[in-house]
Amino acid sequence: MVDTVGSAFATPDAEQPWAALGLRAEEYDRIREILGRRPTGCELAMYSVMWSEHCSYKSSKVHLARFAEVGSETPRGPLLAGIGEQAGVVDIGGDWAVTFKIESHNHPSYVEPHQGAATGVGGIVRDILAMGARPIGVMDPLRFGPLDAPDTARVLPGVVAGVGGYGNCLGLPNIGGEVVFDRTYLGNPLVNALCVGVLKHDDLKRAQARGVGNQVIMYGAATGGDGIGGASILASETFDADGPAKRPSVQVGDPFMEKLLIECTLELFAAGVIQGIQDFGAAGISCATSELASAGDGGMYVNLDEVVLRDPTLSPEEILMSESQERMMAVVTPDDVEQFLAICAKWDVLATVVGEVIEGDRLIINYHGERVVDVDPRTVAHEGPVYERPWNRPDWIDALNADRAEDLPRAASGRELGEQVLTLAGSPNLADKSWITDQYDRYVRGNTVLAQPENAGVLRIDESTGLGIALATDCNARFCLLNPYLGAQLALAESYRNVAASGAEPVAITDCLNFGSPEDPDVMWQFREAILGLVDGCRELGTPVTGGNVSFYNQTDGVNILPTPVVGMLGIIDDVARRTPQGFAYPGDAVVLLGTTREELSGSSWAEAIHDHLGGMPPTPDLAAEQSLARVLVAAARDGLLTSAHDLADGGLAQALVEASLRHGLGVSLTLPDGDPTVALFSETPARAVVSLAGAQYAAFEALCAEHGVPLERIGEVVDTGEIEVLDQFTLALDDVRARWEAPIREAMA
Template structure:
């Protein structure tokens, strides 16, 4: 940091304009540093430089992405359900009966490669605090994950650490993990994606926002003491690519304490219940720099803080380090003077350290003191919201034409029933399509007693109201292979699959959260991919009527000059009036008819079959038909509500055969399947055409169900019956469920189940 002999106060900074400052080491460009000097009319103090550097980082300021993210607001569909949208810590949706649900997904990618256990654990902790800060009780988490090649020597280290971190933190908090994804691909080898979603529930009147209003109101820091862990961690680390020659780009990862967070949750909710809180902000990336500047910026005045009152674990920390520390389990509340004593008493009851560190002023500045000396004097909005905005150069990558021209048409297809059988087994036992129970069994799915559906169902589902059965469903999806071939379509396909997964359980999709994981924005090709994905997602949300309620951008996901596949992960939240009417995926009753909804076409670009059988990526992804997705959702929701179907499963990665295998194994029932006339068995089984689902219809409901589909113009083809103990594709092959189960379940334990990695 800058020299502090004498202490680098505002007065000292004004008197020493020529002092050299380490802005580059803190991730700032020369232009950004000059802009800070222009804003302040002098050089910044070391503490001010620390604040601007972390708050203007890519992770905190969205400086390369915000020009594209504007589309989510500009193109947002009208929605009566959206109560709080983009700009707050998490979106809030009206789900009826006076209940509101808040949900958000964020990334903790880079820290989870450096230190997998703590990186993943604190990713869960951070997203949970975002939900608390909105006024809600957290009720569940989800974890979309991407790892390197399943058989790479380093992948086990990352998988073991990440899974243990997610399970350890979430289980200790007593939050069920109800869904997510696990994908393996060499592109994530040096850069795994650890995205975490949390959902919380509250009444409408309990919504809280991050703002500091009311001159004289007290600013209270409460939770864990501040230490040296994570200084510049998420904010700086997530704004740089990994480079083995630059160890300085791998700062310390935060250390989490879920038991402290559990106390923080209960303490905060009790303070909310007593209406003690005017404004609140969690301390995540950028720590106190973020909390103080954002609270002040969002309020109606300024703020004065005494940094020397901050409770410390490490008393050697400098003011700059205290401001940058990303120590976990901390929050900042704004409380009226008359309520401050009661707020502190609640913190003491829950054994949560709490200290008044400042107050709201009627000025326009954020002023921070250190033992009586003014070390920060800034307009808070310039720190929190008016950072740099970059219109990065963009260019469609030159290699894309050749990639798209390399279609799967040239790939050898199975010619006999035996070859089909062999490739079905290869598909369902591949790491991406195999059963993930080894991972998900390490998470508690049912704690709190309100989990209705959880992995491996299409969506996680939670009961919100015990009396009426009101519930919500959530699904996250994303396919980096599709997005590599076409980022515009890839983002839309991610939304379409999550939307379809929610509808398959009987819930009506309401709103979207997203985590946009991309390579370096300084690469014009990577920036083009990001811009196209944003455009695609915004256009699709408008068509489907599902506004983006909030989310996260994670850039610089690459090692050296090798980037990940562009990976937009999309979460969709839906509502169901009565969870007793939900539709599971399992084929559970012999004699029920199996129907395929939608059209099957020759669409194999980016498919699981091309990857598993041929190691190929090329062509175009499946075509997107959002109107068909909307119609399919209506069919699935109405059929579920009216009792016309007993099982439903969306078709996505692996096509129809993957869905059939999963539904048969989940219910322990076989199926006899007939290939429709005019459709090759290979295409029928492996195509990944979208807008499709497979459903099980009781014989008593068959006429009513097919009549509804016909009236609405939805193709519905009867393809078989639930029967026996094999998956029998007549005229092609038969696979006993015992053989399918062994193939489907052996892969992940064989890869990761016997060797523990620190």
């Protein structure tokens, strides 16, 4: 029997499964207070998914509000859309704009790695599409347990196949990301997905249901039983060590349907027949209807009988909660419905009128002629619970900070120093990732200018002018454990530096904040500190936050992941022909170190790979120095002064030299700066880069650095001897370095 609004009034004390749906007692009581009665089963389903942590941000809202302090002005002008929209939109000049956003699909990707990762890509692509943009590229920051752990052998290949398979089928280049291994991610991998799209200013679309009498149309795939309570519920739960047990909650993706949906939607935009649009993500119809209605100027009526089902046995509650993929909802004037449906038919995309915009402020949903939902949509979509979770500085952090990596033993000889360089190059987090990235198409569409393993992905936007964008994602979670405020700023600084090293001006960020349980005061302190670090850092760098995602409850058996606030940085490059690649290009080029190196080894790759150590304080960010360095790198790219540039981050100067040498098989001969060689090679002091350039350009580059106050030191030259030679210390054959660097992931996945 259908639970109707009438029966809710008639049976006020009927038992309801609110706890099984993830609601707390006080939340259920609040729903009853809002409605003035008990909810129907359908209303309970809607509130449960929309008030979940994943959809409502109920534990993070009070902290995320701080991002407004950064403002909405980029170095190139105001944002066209920012926080609160489906994705941020940035003016990049010449009537062009780009929209970009990053989100998580962590828990579904542990339960079912392939589909969890694939539908994570599909979901973020639809967010970008719903802003009126053509998706043009994706990135995927990934985190796994130890490379040699048995469950990593299950999760990693599945995730990579899901990311690659879905993105490749859509014809979207995968231009960057990260792959990091740490024991805290065992049982709780992180699968973050970023998408970027391009549009003209006038093409911007909003998620609003406006105009009484306008029709509400669902189009795309039919609705099935997959993903019921999927991301919305899974992302609000923790796991135990017994392994996956929630496969029915994971969505199933169809990239070929999504490709049709993309092209169909872009034609609908071009025809001018869409008044408002919303993608179907977490919470399915519950989300699309309540968010469209609450952002509009009226109410909405929906008839669930009109929803096309793959499974006719679904209950109305299941229809509302289903997170079946490749679906969109549009608001269309009555005069445009026929043309809308004809365009969908042309692309073999299902489309059905399921409702209309009505007078008033209610969301009304009927099923089999009975009213099963009658709510104020704002209470579902935007006025959920807000928690100020307790937070406190952990009592264990002082001892952790006192355990400094700077006090660890260092190499006693040049030979030992060289062996440490090899050890770092062959450590899982610094090793070659091509086993993964070769499964992704990085050059489809023909506009990829730089892609993995470069500092940043660079895409051409305008063929006539060469206007382009750069994107980088970064986060060293080890730094964030030691000090989440500084760690978040270091993630911001590294993404900023990576974009600048490619020759692009950094302008705005999106973030994916991955943390443990918000019910743990230690975690909430980490989260709060990371937010403050990003707010202060973005304010100083002038890079507004355009939007993003929070992922809580990333823990297994009570063990929280390392705090992992991933930062995605967008940069603008006026002519992609002037980009700077990371690899040494010409024998005889001067090799120059930019920035100041300090004794900062705590949290470093050296401490991890050589000593299995994590303690001390992370490096100190210097955002003014980052800005100066970026100005030099961007100006040098514009003026054609450099042949390569590589930021210094994980692994310090040593790893940057390894990667720059291996890129094109050219070695380097250098003399280390004065001081401790361990510090010179392995310190991870930020605001540094290593560049190469022709001798004829050196004086101009030196003057540019002096103009911006960036220290530089000529440390060596590019050679074609097939070696990395550090004079008076060691010589490494590139063949040996490459063998160490290429082996770990390839052999683990063999």
